[in-house]
Amino acid sequence: MIEVRKLVKRFGAKPVLRGLDFTVEEGEFVALVGPNGAGKTTFLRVLSSLARPSLGKVSIAGFQLPSQAAEVRRSLGVVSHLPLLYGDLTAEENLRFYGKMYSVPGLRDRIEQVLELVGLSARRSDLVRTFSRGMQQRLAIGRAVLHDPVVLLFDEPYTGLDQEACDMLDKVLREVAGRGRTVVMTSHDLGRVQDLASRFDVLAGGVIAASTTPSGLGSQNLLDFYRQALAG
Amino acid sequence: MKKSLTVPAAATIEKQKQPSRVAGFLKAILAVVWKDLAAELRSRELLSAMLVFALLVILIFNFALELDLPTRRSVTSGVLWVTFAFAGTLGLNRSMAIEKDRGCLDGLLLAPVDRSAIYFGKAISNLVFMLIVEAIVLPAYSLLYNTNLINPGLIGVTILGSIGYVAVGTLLASMAVQTRTRDIMLPILLFPVAIPVLLASVKASEGFLQRLAGTEIMPWVNLLIVYDVIFIAVAFMTFDSVVEE
Amino acid sequence: MKPQSPTLKILTILSSLLFLAALAMVFLYAPLEETMNYVQKVFYFHIATAWVGMLGFMAAAVAGVVYLVRHDRKWDLLEMAAIEISLVFFLITIILGSIWARPVWNTWWTWDPRLTTAAIVELVYLACLLLRQGIDDPERRARFSAVYTLVGSLSVPIAFLSIRLFRTIHPVVIGTNTASNLGAFNMTPPMLATMFFCLFTFSVVFATLLWHRVRLEQLNVAIEERQMEIL
Numbered sequence: 260m261i262e263v264r265k266l267v268k269r270f271g272a273k274p275v276l277r278g279l280d281f282t283v284e285e286g287e288f289v290a291l292v293g294p295n296g297a298g299k300t301t302f303l304r305v306l307s308s309l310a311r312p313s314l315g316k317v318s319i320a321g322f323q324l325p326s327q328a329a330e331v332r333r334s335l336g337v338v339s340h341l342p343l344l345y346g347d348l349t350a351e352e353n354l355r356f357y358g359k360m361y362s363v364p365g366l367r368d369r370i371e372q373v374l375e376l377v378g379l380s381a382r383r384s385d386l387v388r389t390f391s392r393g394m395q396q397r398l399a400i401g402r403a404v405l406h407d408p409v410v411l412l413f414d415e416p417y418t419g420l421d422q423e424a425c426d427m428l429d430k431v432l433r434e435v436a437g438r439g440r441t442v443v444m445t446s447h448d449l450g451r452v453q454d455l456a457s458r459f460d461v462l463a464g465g466v467i468a469a470s471t472t473p474s475g476l477g478s479q480n481l482l483d484f485y486r487q488a489l490a491g
Numbered sequence: 492m493k494k495s496l497t498v499p500a501a502a503t504i505e506k507q508k509q510p511s512r513v514a515g516f517l518k519a520i521l522a523v524v525w526k527d528l529a530a531e532l533r534s535r536e537l538l539s540a541m542l543v544f545a546l547l548v549i550l551i552f553n554f555a556l557e558l559d560l561p562t563r564r565s566v567t568s569g570v571l572w573v574t575f576a577f578a579g580t581l582g583l584n585r586s587m588a589i590e591k592d593r594g595c596l597d598g599l600l601l602a603p604v605d606r607s608a609i610y611f612g613k614a615i616s617n618l619v620f621m622l623i624v625e626a627i628v629l630p631a632y633s634l635l636y637n638t639n640l641i642n643p644g645l646i647g648v649t650i651l652g653s654i655g656y657v658a659v660g661t662l663l664a665s666m667a668v669q670t671r672t673r674d675i676m677l678p679i680l681l682f683p684v685a686i687p688v689l690l691a692s693v694k695a696s697e698g699f700l701q702r703l704a705g706t707e708i709m710p711w712v713n714l715l716i717v718y719d720v721i722f723i724a725v726a727f728m729t730f731d732s733v734v735e736e
Numbered sequence: 737m738k739p740q741s742p743t744l745k746i747l748t749i750l751s752s753l754l755f756l757a758a759l760a761m762v763f764l765y766a767p768l769e770e771t772m773n774y775v776q777k778v779f780y781f782h783i784a785t786a787w788v789g790m791l792g793f794m795a796a797a798v799a800g801v802v803y804l805v806r807h808d809r810k811w812d813l814l815e816m817a818a819i820e821i822s823l824v825f826f827l828i829t830i831i832l833g834s835i836w837a838r839p840v841w842n843t844w845w846t847w848d849p850r851l852t853t854a855a856i857v858e859l860v861y862l863a864c865l866l867l868r869q870g871i872d873d874p875e876r877r878a879r880f881s882a883v884y885t886l887v888g889s890l891s892v893p894i895a896f897l898s899i900r901l902f903r904t905i906h907p908v909v910i911g912t913n914t915a916s917n918l919g920a921f922n923m924t925p926p927m928l929a930t931m932f933f934c935l936f937t938f939s940v941v942f943a944t945l946l947w948h949r950v951r952l953e954q955l956n957v958a959i960e961e962r963q964m965e966i967l
Contacts, residue, residue, distance in 0.1 A: 271874040272957075272964040309600055310736040333603040341594030343601075347530035359522035360602035362515050386533070402598075659887065666880045670870035679866055680884060683859040684891035687898045694901075714898055721890060729883045732804060736876075 260285045260410060260441045261306070266315035268301055275301045277465035278315070285409075288442040290452040292485055293462035299445040300339075302462065303414045306443065307337045320409055333361070336403030339414045342395040343402070346388030350379055350398050353387060354405060361406035369405060377401040377431055393424025397431060404435055411435065413444040417451065425451065453481040461488040512605075519604040523612025527586070528619065537585050541624045545578040549632060563636055568696035571632065571640075572689050575625060575649075576656070576682070582620045583660040584677050586613065587668040600734060610730040614661040621653045644699030648712065652692030655719040656685055662726040665733050691715045738955075744947055751944040754937040758784075766930040775839050780931055782832040784938035785825045791942050792822025793857065797889035800882035809957070810950075812878035815885060816868065817949035821942065823861040830854055849899040856895050860888040874957075 263281035267274060275298040283289055293299050304310040305317060308328045317324040320334040337343075344353050351370060358366040374380045377397040387395065396416060403411060416432075417425055425448075432455060436442045446452045452459070453473075459481060461469040469488035476484055531537055552570045556562065590596040590613075599609050629649070633640045660681055667676035691714040698708035762780045799815035802808075833851070834844045845851065864884050871877040923931070 271872075272961040274964075304736070307601060309597055329603045329605070332601055335601070337601055339594065339597065341597070343594050343598035345526065345530055345595060346593065347533045348526065352526075352529060356522055356526045357598070357602070359525075360519050360599075360604060362518060659891075662887070663884070666867070666883065669876070669880075670867065671872075672866070672870045676867065676870060679863045683856050683863055684887050686856055687891060687894045690895070690898050710901060711898075714894070718894060721894075722887070725887060725890065729804070729886065732879050733883055 260287075260320060261443070262316070262318045263306075264316045266302075266305065266317060267313045268298070268305055268310065269313045274313075275465060276305070279462075279466050281460070281467055283441055283443060285441055286439050288436050288455060288457045289444070290456035290459045291443060291445045291462055292447070292449060292452065292459065292481075293445075293468075294489065297462045298465055299462050300414055303337075303339075303412050303443070303445060307335055307412050308332055333406070334409050336406070336408035336411045337414075338396070338399050338403045338412070338416050340416070340418045342387075342399050344387045344395060344398060347386060349384050349386055350374065350390075351383040353398065354402060357402050358405055363406045373401040373405055376404070376434060378427065391424070392419050393421065393427060396420060396424070396428060400428075400431055400435065409440060411440050411442045411444075413442065413446075415445055415447065417446060417448045429455070449481045449485060459484070461485060463489055515603075516605055516608050519602065519608040520612045520615065523599070523609060524616045524619070527613070527616035530589075531616075531620070537582055537620055538623060540585065541578045541582045541620065542627060544581055545574050545624055545628050546631065548574045548577055549628070549635070553635075563638060564701065565697075567632075567636075567638060567640075567700060568693045571628070571696065572652070572693045574628060575621070575653070576685070576689060578624055578628075579621050579653070579656055579660060580678050580681060582624070583617055583657070583664040583681075584667070584674060586617050586620070587661075587664040588673070591668045596734070606731040606734060607727050609734070610661060610665075610726060613665075614657055614726070617661055618653060618657045621657055622650065625649050625653065638700075640700075642699055644708070645696050648692055648695040648699065648715070651712065651715040651719060652688055652695075655688040655715060655722060658719060658723045658726055659685060659688075662722075662730060662733065665730065687714065687718050691718065740951070744944075744951070747940070747944045747947065751937075751941045754940055758934050758937040761930045761933055766927055767924060775836055778832050778836045780934045782829055782836060783931060784934040785829040785832065787935050788938045788942045789822045789826035789829055789854075789857075791939065792818045792825065792946075793889065793892075795946070796822065796885050800885035800889070803878060803882045804886070809874070809878060812874075812881065813950050813953045813957075814946070815881060817946050817953065819861050819864055819885070820949060821945050823858060823865075825942075826854055826858055826861075830858075849896055852899050853892060853896040857892050860892060864888065 261281065261283040263279060266276050266279040266281070268276040279302065281302075291299055291302070301310065305312055305324070306319065308324055308331050311325050319331045322330040322334070324331055345356070348356065351374070354370045354373060355366065358370065363369055371380070374383050377400055379394065379398055379401065382390070382394065387398065390398065400416070413432075416428060420428060429451065432442075432444075436455070444452070444456070453476075456473075458470065458472050459476075460467050461484075469484070471484060549570065552574075556566060556570070590599065600606070629640045629646075632638070660677075663680045663684075664677050667673060667680055670676050691711045695708055695711035695715065697703075698711065758780075762777050766777065766780070768774070768776075795818035796815045799811045799818060803811035803815060830851070837846070838844055864881060867884055868877050868881050871880060
């Protein structure tokens with residue numbers, strides 16, 4: 260589903276991603292962890308077609324980046340740490356706007372479905388700028404799945420959320436990912452991620468430094484695995 | 492959490508086959524325009540800022556230039572267009588800043604539509620805002636200075652000039668908003684290259700107000716049209732390079 | 737550090753020699769004009785610097801477009817160098833023009849098409865340089881600069897034509913002169929020869945400066961890259 264070969268991304272002379280290799284099969288839930296500045300956000304931006312690769316091959320759902328960027332975008336749902344929502348519009352209007360941009364068929368019903376999925380049906384006519392951060396994140400996820408994409412990319416979705424909001428987000432994430440979608444998520448919250456993902460990759464020094472699965476971890480904590488990977 | 496379906500990815504995309512690209516393109520433009528107008532209707536942030544500013548500028552001109560009857564006749568179009576230019580800059584700046592600040596520009600860029608649809612959508616909504624302000628300033632000026640500005644020729648020129656100004660302005664605002672010196676950058680970039688539009692608009696407006704012969708006015712109107720066409724084309728072709736990373 | 741290529745060294749020496757020769761021609765060879773005397777000699781340099789400004793303008797426009805197509809940083813450096821040189825030379829042109837204008841037209845400045853357009857061009861250049869300063873990422877800087885140069889290079893000629901719809905008092909030196917063009921004069925063959933020699937000299941000077949400036953910027957880029965490697 261996602262294939263990345265020798266991805267290099269430079270900003271001016273400064274290389275952030277240095278020949279990264281990364282493969283994700285359909286239906287996998289990959290948690291990407293790593294220190295700040297390792298390039299997680301940059302990597303996700305390249306995958307979501309917002310940034311061009313300097314060198315290397317990236318293909319998602321069979322489409323190449325950057326040449327077939329439009330088709331790639333159709334198959335992607337992206338949630339970043341910024342809400343990407345318009346504060347002066349209601350929840351429903353935000354979804355309607357993005358629905359039109361993605362040419363989603365049967366928009367009205369789809370909006371209903373999505374609002375229910377993220378538990379915001381009651382607040383559909385409220386302006387987004389009155390939403391708490393947790394609610395905004397939930398709506399952002401709703402926006403990301405509106406067009407039923409096969410691949411989901413989450414960049415630090417738990418940032419700034421309190422316990423309750425995190426639990427709600429967990430619930431939504433499980434539902435959304437459980438429908439057979441392919442998910443790549445970056446996060447600093449190793450504890451949470453350990454329960455959700457089917458694979459853990461450590462991004463350090465511009466490449467994938469280590470990778471393991473829940474069974475591979477065995478009795479080891481993800482945090483310990485992570486520390487080991489960074490030390491080695 | 493492994494899925495049970497075995498349908499390959501590409502086929503799933505096929506099932507969601509989109510209507511023709513042109514329809515998607517137009518739909519996206521309309522969606523962006525609708526979104527901007529709906530948001531503005533709620534907050535009225537842009538329009539109130541532009542309007543107040545425009546009226547203030549006209550007020551200042553009242554003191555800066557002795558707008559007695561004979562002077563008025565010759566400087567009206569100039570005063571009007573300076574006002575429109577400054578108010579327009581405000582609107583262009585804010586419109587793009589709103590997208591940039593909440594990361595919404597990324598949201599727009601993630602949509603599976605041609606980037607130029609975003610350009611046209613933003614340009615059209617910027618144009619609408621500018622026209623609304625002009626529609627209020629023209630009668631206001633007429634009342635305050637006892638000059639009749641409701642003149643079909645003048646209105647036509649105002650529209651043509653605004654189109655040109657907004658066409659270049661939207662492109663340059665997209666660039667300006669990504670620099671460090673964001674707010675100062677747009678006027679510095681825009682004014683030198685908007686001189687042909689402003690000049691032609693002022694001259695043509697003057698022509699219509701002073702009821703000059705058609706042959707005197709037409710060259711300016713033609714210039715406006717040429718400028719509009721050229722720069723809409725340039726913006727359309729280069730917008731992609733300006734918003735990508 | 738890559739040393740100067742021998743061609744560049746030769747070019748630099750050639751430029752200097754040609755410049756001295758041009759000075760000699762202007763002050764020793766070209767005849768004195770009847771009405772304006774020595775002030776008229778400014779004209780040779782004024783035309784030559786304007787010519788260089790134009791060369792720079794066109795070079796920047798072309799370089800910008802090529803960059804947008806090829807995304808090769810060389811063209812961005814060329815564009816920047818051309819803009820800087822053109823900025824300075826147009827400024828010299830304006831100053832020399834003012835020196836000429838004061839005794840002849842009795843004014844330092846007029847708002848006729850050529851002068852006004854010169855002012856607009858300078859503003860466009862300054863805007864472009866300010867734009868470049870406000871962007872850290874070199875690739876984005878190059879892209880934005882190229883787009884703005886494209887917009888500017890289309891807008892300035894249009895501005896010139898539109899201002900030309902007004903009457904002008906700028907003398908038409910080559911071609912017919914009417915009595916209304918103050919300061920116009922007929923050029924004798926020695927004057928023509930001097931003028932063309934100056935144009936040629938300054939073209940060579942332009943090429944030399946351009947090359948030097950691009951080389952300087954390439955060295956800067958190399959320094960940046962070394963710094964990155966160390967970090």
